[in-house]
Amino acid sequence: MAGSRHDTAAPRPTSRDVARAAGVSQATVSLVLGGKWQGRVAEPTAERVRAAARDLGYRPNLAARNLRLGRTRTALLVVPALTNEFFARVHTGAARVAARHGFGVVLYPAPDVTAPARDPFDSARASLDGVLASSMASEALAAIRGDELPLVMLDSDPAHSLGAATVNLDIAQGMRLAAEHLLALGHRDVLHLAADISSWTFDVRRDALRSALHGTGARLTTARAALAVDAARTAAEAALTASGARPTAVICDDDVLAAGACKAARRLGLHVPDDLSVTGFDDLTLATAVEPELTTVALPAERFGEQGMDTLIAVLDGRTPEPRPLPVRLVVRGSTAQGPGPRR
Amino acid sequence: MAGSRHDTAAPRPTSRDVARAAGVSQATVSLVLGGKWQGRVAEPTAERVRAAARDLGYRPNLAARNLRLGRTRTALLVVPALTNEFFARVHTGAARVAARHGFGVVLYPAPDVTAPARDPFDSARASLDGVLASSMASEALAAIRGDELPLVMLDSDPAHSLGAATVNLDIAQGMRLAAEHLLALGHRDVLHLAADISSWTFDVRRDALRSALHGTGARLTTARAALAVDAARTAAEAALTASGARPTAVICDDDVLAAGACKAARRLGLHVPDDLSVTGFDDLTLATAVEPELTTVALPAERFGEQGMDTLIAVLDGRTPEPRPLPVRLVVRGSTAQGPGPRR
DNA sequence: CCCGCGAAGTTATACGTACAACGTGAGGCG
DNA sequence: CGCCTCACGTTGTACGTATAACTTCGCGGG
Structure with a gap:
């Protein structure tokens, strides 16, 4: 019927x-x-x-098999937001490796993780063998159920990942590369436009910048903004019009922020890169979509996800792979140019 | 030890x-x-x-419960690529509704679905209650295991979704809105820069454009490009330098393509929007990151995912909700301007 | 006075799989 | 010639849960 x-x-x-x-x-x-x-x-x-x-x-029947074996060959991937292209790429890499080992991946977008005080794992209907937790929400996550499941942390604060294996991108090196690039171009007054996320991430990046600029006579100022174009534009506009010498270069924690910085420059009548150099981070699709194309730090996002899942599977096998930070590289494009230089 | x-x-x-x-x-x-x-x-x-x-x-123990009950409260979401912000947003919506009903969502990125001739469901380690398949890979998917699980199609070819419930965005209406907007601005020579994806999607969009332009004396040409900035730039550059009258406006299937079109314009020495109007589609982060900001068709991506999951859950409950296309709207920003007009 | 009935649990079983432990012949060897 | 071994299976059980079917007991009505 x-x-x-x-x-x-x-x-x-x-x-x-x-x-x-x-x-x-x-x-x-x-x-x-x-x-x-x-x-x-x-x-x-x-x-x-x-x-x-x-x-x-x-x-x-997977349910029967899982019940019998006591494991599910399923891992949970916790990310702050999937709409961030970087994390989508991390997922892609993690899922690829998982599939290769007969594992599945369930996603948990973290924003809600702390807010509703709900158990994050309730949303993962499958029982889980392990958790791959990306930095930004990991503190909350670790606090909630850190030691109930094998856990691998992606790029997280060592202080909050006690006992858990960790996979890192060499973020500090990325910041150094950006700073040295700008120094070589003659910039001596740099604005750090930071993403308003976990404090650990912020500290790592700022410390790296400081040490890179130390002893060069360069000045470093900092502004923070939520990870969105508009917020970045507003923050950058404020920072660039603040009293004191105007920075000639902006180092951004993310390409999205860099796009916002470029818009701020345009509003202020500054030309990028002639009047203001801007660097991004992540090398997203965005980086080559804007004009000028962004000089940015390219991260091996998929490899990051792959290595994270590799590590988790190793942990599940009882092995303990040595953590080795993944290399990053600077991609020089059109958003950076010669600064005032040492001629002053 | x-x-x-x-x-x-x-x-x-x-x-x-x-x-x-x-x-x-x-x-x-x-x-x-x-x-x-x-x-x-x-x-x-x-x-x-x-x-x-x-x-x-x-x-x-979920495995035991699933075994006993014979269902898993888990749905599979098949998307072409998660790195496409649109689909990330669809996932967000779908996952939200799923969570509300105690369902989990497993993701399957479709690109591999057909290539390795592997069973796509093998990668979903959980047993599944149903499938939510987004358009672009649905033909392959439906062919493989269409009638083994309850299926809801997202924005797909009715011809290939026999018997399956469908949730649609009013894509055709979006194209009409863009076309009418450009017509009102006086444009009479329009280039359709289409995404090189499923033929059904292409047909729907082109037909909508044709009918919108029909009887207005406007000319419509078409170019296709892969969904990437570079590919779009190349294709647009070729189309804009082809013999014959140069189009004064470009309607793009996606914001990413629109960004490519803008870059092509700049290379050709054309100013957007004064010399060339460009419209995008989807209203991604990208749309407000580029300069000028894109006039684009905003899609309720999250609502789309929500309604898809709602429909799937309804189907699982034996109900059959009436399909009603989700409304879209045109967001006018800076990438479109007055064309040559009817003064000719 | 006894029967029945509802409340409050309990016992038993099945879901489908993986694997440990147990046959069971046939052939080799002392 | 009897026993051991080996190749090839089979029987039985447990994983943890949900629920149908059953027990037990107190109590009120005919």
């Missing part, structure tokens, strides 16, 4: 159905399809089982 | 442990915690059970 194609509701065949069709016991089916039949089942029998499984369109 | 905090390997408490602690049977625990204890269990007993569960930190 309903006319749907789900009328028949043909129940999915089980391993027992396959066994019946192949004329063997259910255990034999499990052995053959589980790949552990070496020397336990004769080849002709094994082939008969495989054929029966194929004919019936048999697919093992 | 290993020194890890997983040494003790304390096995998670089961409902039986809770039962023992509360001095009741396992069945009673299940009744109380399952919420079906009305009139079956006295309040003091129920409270004792809840207290015991809390003390032990009991969490039900």
Whole structure:
């Protein structure tokens, strides 16, 4: 009557159905399809089982398998926001490695993690084998259930990841590269436009900048903004019109912020890069979409996700891989140019 | 020796442990915690059970529950690429609704869906209750396992979604709005820069443009490009320098393409919007990051995801909600301006 | 006075799988 | 010739949960 194609509701065949069709016991089916039949089942029998499984369109019931094995081959990936292209790329890498090992990935966008005081793992309907937690929400996460599941932290504060394996991008090196690039161009008054996120991330970046500029006579000022174009434009506009010498270069924590800085410059009648150099971070699609194209620090986001998942799987296997920060590189494009230089 | 905090390997408490602690049977625990204890269990007993569960930190084993109930409260979301901000937003909406109904969402990025001839569902380690498939890869997906799971199609070709419920954005209306906007500005020679994706999507958009321009004396040409800034720039540059009258406006299938078109204009010495009007689609972060800000068609991406998941859940409940296309709206910004007009 | 009935639990079972432990012939060897 | 071994399976059980079917007991009505 309903006319749907789900009328028949043909129940999915089980391993027992396959066994019946192949004329063997259910255990034999499990052995053959589980790949552990070496020397336990004769080849002709094994082939008969495989054929029966194929004919019936048999697919093992994951819930039953998970229950039996006590693990799910599923990992949770916690990110601040998937709409941030960087994290989408991290997910891509993590999911690729996971698939290679027969693992699935469930996503948890962190913003809600702390707010509703709900258990973050409730939303992950699958039971989980482990957690891959990206920095920004990891403090909250670690506090909530840090030691209940194997955990790998992505780029997080060592102070908050006690005992958990960590995978890092060399963020500090990225900031240094940007700073040195601007120094080489003759800039001596630099604004750091920072993303308004976790304090640890902020500290790492600012400290790296400070040490890079130390002893060069360059001046460093700081402004913070939420991770959005408008917020960045507003903050940059304020910082660039503040009393005192106007910075000739802006180092941004993110390409999105850099885009905002460029808009601020335009509003103030400054030309990028001639009047103001701007550097971004992440090398998102955005970086080459704007005019001029952004000089930015390219992060191996997918490799980051891959290595994170590799590490998690290693931890699950009882191994402990040595943490080695992933290298970053500076991509020089059109948003940076010669500054006032040392001629002053 | 290993020194890890997983040494003790304390096995998670089961409902039986809770039962023992509360001095009741396992069945009673299940009744109380399952919420079906009305009139079956006295309040003091129920409270004792809840207290015991809390003390032990009991969490039900999802694998066992899934096995018992035969459903998983997990849906698969198939998207072409998560790095596309639009789909990240769709996911956000879908996940929100899913969470509200106690559902989880597993993601499947489609690109690989057809290539390796692997079963796409293998990568979803959880068993699934249903599938939410976004347009672009849905043909392949539907072909592979269309009728094995309840399916809801997002913005897909009706011809390929036989029997499956569908949720649509009013893409055609979006194209009409853009076309009418340009017509009103006096443009009579329009280039359609199309995304090189599914042919159905392309047809819908082109047909909408054609009908909107029909009878206005306006000329429509078409170029296609992969969904990337560089590809779009190249294609636009070629189309704008082709023989014949140069278009005075470009309607793009996506903001990313629009950014590429703007870059092409700049290379050709054309000013946007004075010499060339450009419209985008989707209203991504990108749209306000570039200069000038893009006039674009804003899509309710999150609502789209929400409605998709709502529909899937309705289908799982045996209901059949009427499909109603989600409205889109034109956001006029700085990338469009008066064209040559009817003065000619 | 006894029967029935509702309240408050309990016992038993099934979901589908993986694997430990147990047959069971046939052939080799002392 | 009897026993051991090996190749090839099979039988049985447990994973943790939800729920149908059953028990037990107190109490009110006929």
